[in-house]
Each structure stands twice: as structure tokens, then as C-alpha cells.
Amino acid sequence: MQKRLKPTLREKKRYMLTGGSSKEAIEKAILEFIGVLGYAKAGIKFVKTDRTKQGEIILAVNREKLNEIRASLMFKNIDIKRVSGTMKGLRR
Numbered sequence: 218m219q220k221r222l223k224p225t226l227r228e229k230k231r232y233m234l235t236g237g238s239s240k241e242a243i244e245k246a247i248l249e250f251i252g253v254l255g256y257a258k259a260g261i262k263f264v265k266t267d268r269t270k271q272g273e274i275i276l277a278v279n280r281e282k283l284n285e286i287r288a289s290l291m292f293k294n295i296d297i298k299r300v301s302g303t304m305k306g307l308r309r
Contacts, residue, residue, distance in 0.1 A: 229279070232302070232303065234301050239274075250288065287300075288291050
């Protein structure tokens with residue numbers, strides 16, 4: 218049985234709602250801007266890809282790398298609709 222990490226040691230995430238783009242386009246934009254090492258440090262996870270709502274995609278991103286991810290997406294004109302600390306906050 219493994220011990221759980223203390224909350225202070227866990228990676229803090231922010232959830233980002235993007236629209237009008239595909240998963241591949243987002244990955245390519247981030248890799249092009251910050252590279253493979255930056256992508257790994259950002260700890261990006263595609264939480265939900267909802268094709269019924271104009272191609273909205275929810276990403277989980279490390280809090281410390283949020284500005285770099287935002288810059289890389291804005292560089293390729295990918296729309297960032299909202300950023301929140303919780304999934305519930307994105308739906309408001």
C-alpha cells in the first residue's frame with residue numbers, strides 16, 4: 218500500500234477551457250513554443266474533449282506554467298475562454 222502525498226507536495230493544477238481547436242493543434246502549438254521539456258514541466262492533461270459544444274477542450278495545467286501555456290496558445294490564435302482552479306468554476 219502506497220502512502221499518499223501531502224497536499225503541500227502535490228502539483229497544483231489550473232483548468233483551462235479552450236474552444237474552436239483540436240487536441241492536435243493545441244499540442245503542436247505548445248510544443249512549438251515551449252518545447253518538449255516545457256511541455257513535460259507543465260504536466261498537461263486533456264481532461265475533457267467535448268465535440269458537441271463548438272469543439273471545447275478542457276486542459277489541466279501546472280499552476281506555475283500557466284502563463285507560458287497561455288502565451289503559446291495565443292501565439293497560434295487558439296481561443297482561451299476561461300481559466301479556473303476547479304472544474305465547477307469553468308462551467309459558471
